[in-house]
Amino acid sequence: MSRRLWVAVAAGVLLLAGCAIPHPKDSHGVTKVAATPAVADAVYDRYRVVRKRALNRLDPQPLTTVEGGPVLAIDAGKLTVARRLLLSDRPDSTQDLRILDVYAPRLGSYPLWFVVVVEDRVRDLTKVQVFQRESSTTAWQLVASPETLTSTELPAFALDGTDALKPVDPLRVDHMTMSPQDAIDAYAATLNHPAAESQVSEDSFVTQMRKVAAQQRRVDGVAFTQNWTARPVQYSLRAADGGALVFGTLNRTDRYQIEKGRAIDWPEGSEQKAFLSGRLYTTGELRYYHQILVYVPPDEGKPVVLGQYGGVVDGFGY
Amino acid sequence: MRRFLGIMLMLIAVIAAAVGAGLAILLGTDNRTETGPHPIETTAPIVVTRPDVLSWAGPTVTLTVRVAPSQKVFVGAANAVDLDDYVGSVRRTEVTDYRPPWKLQTENVFGGDRLPRAPADLDWWVASASGTGSATMTVELPEQAFGLAVIAIGDGDLEGLQVTAAYELDGGFGIGLGLVGFAVGLGLFGWIAFQGRPMTREMAVDDEADEVDAEAADDGEAEADEDEVEPVGESEVVSKEQS
Numbered sequence: 001m002s003r004r005l006w007v008a009v010a011a012g013v014l015l016l017a018g019c020a021i022p023h024p025k026d027s028h029g030v031t032k033v034a035a036t037p038a039v040a041d042a043v044y045d046r047y048r049v050v051r052k053r054a055l056n057r058l059d060p061q062p063l064t065t066v067e068g069g070p071v072l073a074i075d076a077g078k079l080t081v082a083r084r085l086l087l088s089d090r091p092d093s094t095q096d097l098r099i100l101d102v103y104a105p106r107l108g109s110y111p112l113w114f115v116v117v118v119e120d121r122v123r124d125l126t127k128v129q130v131f132q133r134e135s136s137t138t139a140w141q142l143v144a145s146p147e148t149l150t151s152t153e154l155p156a157f158a159l160d161g162t163d164a165l166k167p168v169d170p171l172r173v174d175h176m177t178m179s180p181q182d183a184i185d186a187y188a189a190t191l192n193h194p195a196a197e198s199q200v201s202e203d204s205f206v207t208q209m210r211k212v213a214a215q216q217r218r219v220d221g222v223a224f225t226q227n228w229t230a231r232p233v234q235y236s237l238r239a240a241d242g243g244a245l246v247f248g249t250l251n252r253t254d255r256y257q258i259e260k261g262r263a264i265d266w267p268e269g270s271e272q273k274a275f276l277s278g279r280l281y282t283t284g285e286l287r288y289y290h291q292i293l294v295y296v297p298p299d300e301g302k303p304v305v306l307g308q309y310g311g312v313v314d315g316f317g318y
Numbered sequence: 319m320r321r322f323l324g325i326m327l328m329l330i331a332v333i334a335a336a337v338g339a340g341l342a343i344l345l346g347t348d349n350r351t352e353t354g355p356h357p358i359e360t361t362a363p364i365v366v367t368r369p370d371v372l373s374w375a376g377p378t379v380t381l382t383v384r385v386a387p388s389q390k391v392f393v394g395a396a397n398a399v400d401l402d403d404y405v406g407s408v409r410r411t412e413v414t415d416y417r418p419p420w421k422l423q424t425e426n427v428f429g430g431d432r433l434p435r436a437p438a439d440l441d442w443w444v445a446s447a448s449g450t451g452s453a454t455m456t457v458e459l460p461e462q463a464f465g466l467a468v469i470a471i472g473d474g475d476l477e478g479l480q481v482t483a484a485y486e487l488d489g490g491f492g493i494g495l496g497l498v499g500f501a502v503g504l505g506l507f508g509w510i511a512f513q514g515r516p517m518t519r520e521m522a523v524d525d526e527a528d529e530v531d532a533e534a535a536d537d538g539e540a541e542a543d544e545d546e547v548e549p550v551g552e553s554e555v556v557s558k559e560q561s
């Protein structure tokens with residue numbers, strides 16, 4: 001009885017001392033979990049305010065402080081279309097964006113980035129967004145924003161012992177059917193060569209893009225060509241099943257060559273009308289960005305697009 | 319075995335007593351110890367610690383920096399990833415090694431003269447303070463890899479920099495005394511064990527009871543032996559009678 005009491009006292013004192021006495025730090029080296037949920041909330045609050053201001057004014061300029069890369073180009077393109085055409089159905093500035101989850105990797109240097117899964121209650125969509133901080137002195141910016149249907153189930157993300165996301169090297173296959181960069185390249189190849197055997201799934205994104213291209217080709221007196229290229233993958237993360245979720249961006253270029261003596265009048269409210277002036281006589285070119293969220297499975301199966309966000313970013317024509 | 323156990327317990331007790339007494343004396347009743355002011359020789363506008371210099375977490379540190387009376391100064395603590403990105407391209411003095419209470423090794427690193435942005439405009443400082451001529455910052459050393467930075471604001475530098483550091487450990491004095499008390503008890507326990515005496519009344523009673531039981535067991539065994547012999551004898555007698 002007495003011996004047990006001594007052991008209990010000893011254990012209690014040592015435990016008490018152990019809590020407060022200086023101890024070596026954790027073994028994660030020089031790293032930082034990119035953002036806490038509180039940081040993500042603050043970043044998103046600011047984003048909501050600035051986005052609303054930009055939508056109300058049809059002015060992309062405020063967005064430059066909270067968005068960057070392809071997302072900024074796509075949103076600026078949408079606002080430009082709306083402003084040039086003074087659309088009656090201007091972009092809806094009412095927004096009900098609620099953060100469902102925040103995931104952040106543990107990184108050793110800048111740029112830092114984190115992922116938020118956001119419920120868009122107005123448009124009934126789920127946005128899987130990436131915010132990036134380029135350097136310690138710059139602000140957080142939204143750099144990827146693919147949208148999925150609310151019915152689309154995202155694969156569970158793999159987390160390390162500290163609940164940090166596990167990034168995947170975009171160029172390494174690493175127990176998957178292909179590397180993240182290869183998956184995005186394969187989508188570009190599939191869209192460029194519809195007849196060739198595809199390394200990716202014939203998903204709704206591929207179907208939709210082919211349908212759009214087919215519609216353009218049907219215009220009389222116009223030679224239409226479309227070209228897809230993949231941009232370097234920057235953000236990819238491990239899924240719990242060993243696969244990967246890849247945030248990729250595809251560049252799309254639509255070219256119109258008009259036969260001599262003919263002209264094209266673009267439909268009212270179309271992005272072509274906004275960027276290629278009212279009537280096209282000779283040639284025209286529109287450039288688009290499409291951000292896609294691709295799931296690359298482990299071992300077997302083809303990559304599949306879970307969500308996308310895209311739009312025209314610039315163009316010219318005469 | 320008991321003697322060895324006793325020696326081990328007394329050894330642990332001596333160590334615990336030394337640590338406890340040292341902690342209590344070092345921190346005092348205010349749970350705080352201070353060192354400085356110590357000069358740091360630098361002509362750079364920034365002094366930072368390298369990430370591996372502060373490898374311990376737990377205690378609260380209060381840092382008071384003094385520079386020329388007219389010089390504005392900023393002192394901050396931040397994750398090493400943030401700090402390295404911020405000051406990485408600027409001329410600075412890096413603290414490469416630190417031994418308590420105050421032994422520093424420093425290295426001058428070349429670079430530009432201007433930081434990309436004023437330190438007070440950044441949101442990732444774990445703790446920070448600024449002032450003219452001096453600044454005082456308190457921070458609990460976190461688990462993450464982090465560093466301390468002293469930055470001259472404006473065009474000046476940190477010539478004449480003096481640093482005073484105070485270490486605080488909540489309840490440290492009490493923990494020290496507790497350890498001493500624990501050590502005394504443990505030492506007594508070890509001494510008793512070393513002497514080979516019964517350690518407690520209960521154990522003594524137990525031991526006596528054990529001895530009685532042992533004797534009884536011996537007797538029992540003897541009796542059992544007899545019991546085992548007797549039937550044989552009887553059976554032999556019986557068998558003899560039968561025969």
